[in-house]
């Protein structure tokens with residue numbers, strides 16, 4: 001009987017532990033620092049890409065970096081506020097094609113691979129971005 005009691009206490013402690021160590025997506029990405037590293041790789045990818053770079057010809061990259069970090073941080077439910085313009089407002093007039101949209105997603109995947117983000121985390125992030133597609137292309 002005593003050993004059953006001890007077993008139950010251990011089980012309780014273990015499950016308590018498991019709950020308190022359940023990391024959020026934001027934490028798994030190493031928070032804002034990790035997101036910053038992904039976005040830096042992403043910007044580097046864009047900067048070296050002949051198909052995409054022309055969209056950013058007149059952009060303020062420091063502003064884009066900060067806005068994209070905050071936006072991504074918000075998407076993964078981190079403690080950030082994105083207070084920039086809406087996706088529609090920002091991308092309207094760019095006439096982004098489906099092909100270029102997919103290509104930018106590929107660049108983001110390259111950036112996440114470069115930063116050793118696991119495929120399951122990548123899928124989680126991409127599935128949060130996918131619904132934005134219609135607010136971004138052909139605007």
Ligand code: HEM
Nearest residue numbers: 055056059060063064067068071084096100101104129132
């Ligand atoms: C799911 C995909 C995308 C997301 C989540 C996204 C998000 C954002 C965000 C948050 C900003 C604002 C940054 C700031 O505050 O300045 C931004 C700006 C911008 N995005 Fe996107 N974007 C996406 C796809 C694309 C694609 C496919 C292109 C081009 C092919 C693109 C081109 C741009 C450009 C050029 C800017 C800068 C605009 C400026 O200079 O004011 N974006 N994007």
